[in-house]
Every structure is written in C-alpha cells, then in structure tokens.
Amino acid sequence: MRTQVAIIGAGPAGLLLSHLLAADGVESVVLETRSEEYVASRIRAGILEQSSVDLLREVGLGERLDREADPHRGIYLQWPHERHHLDFVDLVGRQVFVYGQTEVQKDLVTAAHARGQQVVYEVSDTALHDLETDRPSVTFTDQDGQEHRLEADVVVGCDGSFGPSRSAIPDGVRQSWERTYDYSWFGILADVPPSTDELIYAWHDDGFALHSMRSSTVSRFYLQVPNGTDVADWSDDRIWDALAVRLGHGLDGWSLATGPITDRSVLPMRSFVQQPMRHGRLFLAGDAAHIVPPTGAKGLNLAVADVALLAPALTALLKGDHAPADAYSDTALRRVWRCTHFSWWMTTMLHTGTDPFDRQLQLSQLRWVATSEAGAAGLAENYAGLRIGF
The missing domain is CATH 3.50.50.60 (FAD/NAD(P)-binding domain)
Known part of the structure; x- marks a missing residue:
C-alpha cells in the first residue's frame, strides 16, 4: 500500500x-x-471553542453543527450560597458551543x-x-x-x-511532563432536560460538581471523587443527592431535575505534555x-x-x-x-482538598474572578478559546 x-x-x-x-x-x-x-x-x-466552530464551518463541516449545536454566552461559577454568571460575549466577544x-x-x-x-x-x-x-x-x-x-x-x-x-x-x-491529580471525576449521562441554561462549575466543601448538557433532553454531570472510586458504590439516589447538595438545590429557588441515568464512568484527572x-x-x-x-x-x-x-x-x-x-x-x-x-x-x-488554608485561597480566587472584570475576562479569553496558531 x-x-x-x-x-x-x-x-x-x-x-x-x-x-x-x-x-x-x-x-x-x-x-x-x-x-x-x-x-x-x-x-x-x-464544548467547542469559537475557533473550533469557525474552522469546522470554513471546511464544510458546519451544517449540522449550526442546526443542532447550542451556543452559550458563558458559564456560571458557584460556591455555597453564591452563583455568578460570566458572559464571555460581553467580556471578550466570543462564545462556546455545546456539541x-x-x-x-x-x-x-x-x-x-x-x-x-x-x-x-x-x-x-x-x-x-x-x-x-x-x-x-x-x-x-x-x-x-x-x-x-x-x-x-x-x-x-x-x-x-x-x-x-x-x-x-x-x-x-x-521529553515529557506529567501531573496526576489526587481526585477523579465521576461522570453520568441522564435522560433529563438540563436544569440550567449554561454550564455550572460549583466549588463545594464536599468536592467539585459540574452541570453540563448534551442536548435539550440529555444532561451531563460530574462529581469530584477520590481516585480508585468504584461506580458500583454509587447508587442513583446517592448520585442525585450529592449533585443536589453541591450544585445548590434551593439556591434562589433553583432546583435540580433528576431522571434515568444511562451511563456512568470514573475519569482520572491528569495533565501530560510530550515534546x-x-x-x-x-x-x-x-x-x-x-x-x-x-x-x-x-x-x-x-x-x-x-x-x-x-x-x-x-x-x-x-x-x-x-x-x-x-x-x-x-x-x-x-x-x-x-x-x-x-x-x-x-x-x-x-x-x-483537605487543607483549610487552601480552601480559603480558592474561595478568594473565585470571588476575584466573579467580581473583577479583569479576572473574568482572563477566564473568558482562555475558555472561549485563543486563536489557532497562538
């Protein structure tokens, strides 16, 4: 050949x-x-960055994407009793797409x-x-x-x-560089409409949680769990209870919708770069x-x-x-x-993690990002995507 x-x-x-x-x-x-x-x-x-979507459109792969993708202007950052919206379009003139x-x-x-x-x-x-x-x-x-x-x-x-x-x-x-984190993500897919219009990134004493989505009828959720977690140890009720607590069920009248879980897996967290x-x-x-x-x-x-x-x-x-x-x-x-x-x-x-000092630093950083235009713009610029070739 x-x-x-x-x-x-x-x-x-x-x-x-x-x-x-x-x-x-x-x-x-x-x-x-x-x-x-x-x-x-x-x-x-x-999640597709603006640059990825622009490229797919340019090379003739954007027809179904434009029809079915869900454009998002930003994300929510949350910690106990507070939820803040970061609008990427207002901050940096770019958005992301759920596809x-x-x-x-x-x-x-x-x-x-x-x-x-x-x-x-x-x-x-x-x-x-x-x-x-x-x-x-x-x-x-x-x-x-x-x-x-x-x-x-x-x-x-x-x-x-x-x-x-x-x-x-x-x-x-x-040469290679690697970082293995002390925790994993427990991820689920559920046949339930999203309870949010845009992704929620939630800091909580019990661990991180993320509310994402795949469509108007399918939601994607993640929970921070210890490395080595067995999916069999997490019943449906335990999963939904943990998500409700970490995502702030009841915060300003917000509620988490639940439904049938169709997929579950544990994803180790690591960084690796080879050059x-x-x-x-x-x-x-x-x-x-x-x-x-x-x-x-x-x-x-x-x-x-x-x-x-x-x-x-x-x-x-x-x-x-x-x-x-x-x-x-x-x-x-x-x-x-x-x-x-x-x-x-x-x-x-x-x-x-377990260090109370680190937790206070995290909360301070979250407050700064959520309330400082400079901090929010930095997150938005990176999340919505740098230009290809940066």
Whole structure:
C-alpha cells in the first residue's frame, strides 16, 4: 500500500486531518485499532471553542453543527450560597458551543464516506518504521489476520495516549511532563432536560460538581471523587443527592431535575505534555502529544488546533517547502502549554482538598474572578478559546 500521509487514529484529530488534507489535494489513509461503531460512540468532550466552530464551518463541516449545536454566552461559577454568571460575549466577544465529540465524529465520518476516504478499522500490531528517512512506513494486521505495510511520505500519530506513535519518538529525543491529580471525576449521562441554561462549575466543601448538557433532553454531570472510586458504590439516589447538595438545590429557588441515568464512568484527572511533536517524518497531534484535565474544556479543541496547523504544514512539505513543518512543534506547543496552564488553573481553583488554608485561597480566587472584570475576562479569553496558531 502507498499513500502520501499515513494517519494512525480515526478519532476527531485523525479524520479532521484527513478532511483538511483532502481539501488541499493530499491523499491519506487512516488506520484505527477500534471499530467504526466504537469510535463513534465514545462519550468525550462536549464544548467547542469559537475557533473550533469557525474552522469546522470554513471546511464544510458546519451544517449540522449550526442546526443542532447550542451556543452559550458563558458559564456560571458557584460556591455555597453564591452563583455568578460570566458572559464571555460581553467580556471578550466570543462564545462556546455545546456539541458533543460524538456529534463531531458523526460529521467527520459522514464526510469521509462522501469523499471515499480510505479508513482501515480494527487493525492490530501497528508499528512505525524508518521515520528518519523520507520513506517512512507503517505495518499492521487487518481484522482478517492479513499483514500489510503502508508506505508514505509522512506519518501522523493521532492515536491518543496508548497508541504506538508517542513512543516511536526515541528516548533521547522526547521529553515529557506529567501531573496526576489526587481526585477523579465521576461522570453520568441522564435522560433529563438540563436544569440550567449554561454550564455550572460549583466549588463545594464536599468536592467539585459540574452541570453540563448534551442536548435539550440529555444532561451531563460530574462529581469530584477520590481516585480508585468504584461506580458500583454509587447508587442513583446517592448520585442525585450529592449533585443536589453541591450544585445548590434551593439556591434562589433553583432546583435540580433528576431522571434515568444511562451511563456512568470514573475519569482520572491528569495533565501530560510530550515534546517535540515532530521527529523526522513523524508528527503527533491531539492526545498522542498532550492530555489535559477536562475542567477547562480544552482536549478536543487542542486536537482541532493541532491539525489545523498541521494540514497546511504537511501540504507545504510535500511540495518542497519545509519551513511550516519545521515550525509545527514549537507553534503547536505554545498553545498546548497555555491550555495546559488554564486547565490546571481551573482544576486547582475548583477542586477541594483537605487543607483549610487552601480552601480559603480558592474561595478568594473565585470571588476575584466573579467580581473583577479583569479576572473574568482572563477566564473568558482562555475558555472561549485563543486563536489557532497562538
């Protein structure tokens, strides 16, 4: 097999990259360990930044998004007895959109089928070769047990934390930084209309809580829990009681609607950055290079920003212009570290620990953000999204 760009991973980063490359006349083949149905059903991020939405619209992927996404002007910050609205549009002239990663994936898959994109699902034993030459390749085994070699001009790893691409950068070249937090998120999906018009980020002595949503009939909730929490220890009643307490049921007459819980999971909280994001003819994008805690809603948006930079860089490289590809890692990492810091800042401001001194500092910071135009604008600028290429 032969192609110009071999893409490992058929999630949003990989399929969006293939879409952008196709628009520039560049051929690619996408390899994916999981089935198409599995990738499409993964419940992940739900917030798109203004820049991500602008890009999706520009490249012809905005029709259903414009019809079904829920634009939000801001968020609510809350602590006991107080809830404050931050209006991003008033503060920085930008907004965010509730449109789940599953919906983005559906749009990308539909577009891939429409243009005849070659995506090979359910592969195994994926390995990368000759990355320091101008003829790299990827070997893999298909679902029928047949072994293949895919030769390419460039290999792009969009295969997340556990794929082979990240580790294909040699030990003496790669550097990494990691932060593991002392808590996790217990997340649920519920068939219940949202009890809020915009997301509520709640600080509470019992732990952080978040009220999000996926549609007008489906709500998404998170609770701060200890690492190692077993979902079986949390009954439906316990979940709804904890959410009601932490989200302020009864605050100024507000009430939390409850309903059937359709999905529950525990998500460990961690930050990870690896650099460089390019080695020879291998380029990394999305979770293959960086992980952020979900508090700042940055994971999917960082992946979009990565491939928005990478696609024109690869197009130029294939035409003989090496400069954009040479600059890709440094340019992408500036945004990665900014978003990593913002995600850490939001996380440490809102998640409670055992130190009473730290709790008072958190409350002071929350009051400052909620009541200072400068503090609110800083949060709004980062949450609604910096420009791609920052």
